[in-house]
Amino acid sequence: MNGITKSFFGVKALDSVSLEVRRGEVHALMGENGAGKSTLMKILTGLVKPDAGSIELFGEKVAIDSPQDALRQGIAMIHQELNPIPDMTVAENIYLGREPARGIFVNRKQLRKQTRELLAEFDFRAEPDTRVGTLSVAQKQMLEIIKAVSWQARLIIMDEPTSALSDGEVKTLFQTIARLKATGVPIIYISHRMEEIFSMTDRATVLRDGQYVGTADIAALDEGTLIAMMVGRPLEAIYPKERVDPGDVVFEAVGLRRGSAFRDVSFHVRRGEIVGVAGLMGAGRSEVAQAIFGVDRLDGGEIRIDGRTISVKHPADAIRHGIALVSEDRKETGLVLCRPIRENMTLAKLPLDRRGAFVSGKSETGDVRRLTEQIRIKMRDMNQPVQSLSGGNQQKVVLAKWLLTNPRLLILDEPTRGIDVGAKAEIYKMMSELAKEGMAILMISSELPEILGMSDRVLVMAQGRIQGEFKGPHLTQEQILACAIGGAHSA
16 A cells, blocks of 8 residues: 555545565554554545545455455455344354355355365354354454455455454464465554563554554564554553552442352442452453443342442342443443544443433533543543543543542443553553542453553453462463463462
């Protein structure tokens, strides 16, 4: 891609950006949210037309006028925002628009056979006739990857492909990437996970504020240099956790259980304490959080706030008792994407702002103005649709929504999933400040550096139980993983 320029409403999203990807390489495309990565890839896949610039594919200048055009020319993209059709089967989703036919009818027998063979390559445990709506987020993500590979693409773009995958599925994905590399297929790899960038990619191109910063071999970079290229400044302390002497116990869970999801779960969180919850996917971490918040009903156990047992049968009960949950999927369960920032931020506080059947606009506007300044949300104005914000700013809106309820316990489920390193640092700083002010925080995360960098104590879950508890400055990722895989440990 040479000299790609694109403006929206007079604002330059890309300013003469170039990208060169070689045959058989995994090329990282890096930059903060809003740097222009998504716009550049939308141009490459025919979703957006550039104002200037050109594209060459295997030495030939090409015009890409639509997504169908891109696919015909061998360009396939795995999107971070999953877009399968939930009411269709696995087989129908993979081969949509190119089903094997018998005359004018779909050859169902052949469709199932092709799908079964393809799924076996990826050790994907679902039947061809399984309805996609019944799959987990991780399975849907893997299905999108399988679908892209099935096109026998000449260039594959992967946007945050591991964001919802388990360790086993990540291993399968990386094996697939190695196989594609060996056959000469180039891959553009977009990820905010530094460990993936340094272990899986060959070169990196960095964008900042819609401009090309540079391209370098990964072997010639370290994490600090790459971050400085992305944000324009060194981030000396990505994890700004300050030491806080925890106060009294704010929240306590005693013997919580729910079906086969989790059982005998007991723990507590004190004032000013950040308790990290680690574990492999399927360990039961999110399920415990949802039950505490009243999304799912508990089969047994007690929830206590300030030593008093409370009843939580619905999220409204949890909010009333001072419990807030920032869910792991902000777009699915954290935001109303088509509505303004103002409405999203005040949604959980609506009962407090109502005057009879009406909402107090003055109170609502004041709250939004105060929070947007406090947590530095980058926006045009508070009536801007929340879907137009970057991932990091969307996450700040979700956080602001719950902070307006003045929670006693703030549960953060994957608080930095899918946001760039600069936005992560801001979220971490906010967490540290909230803990200093005395808030009790329960943080669920699959990123072990995040767990180690931000937690006062770490709980490790496996197979629906708390297998271990750790505390201290010398805790390592290896200790946490050993506990998550191998059984009970504590330190």
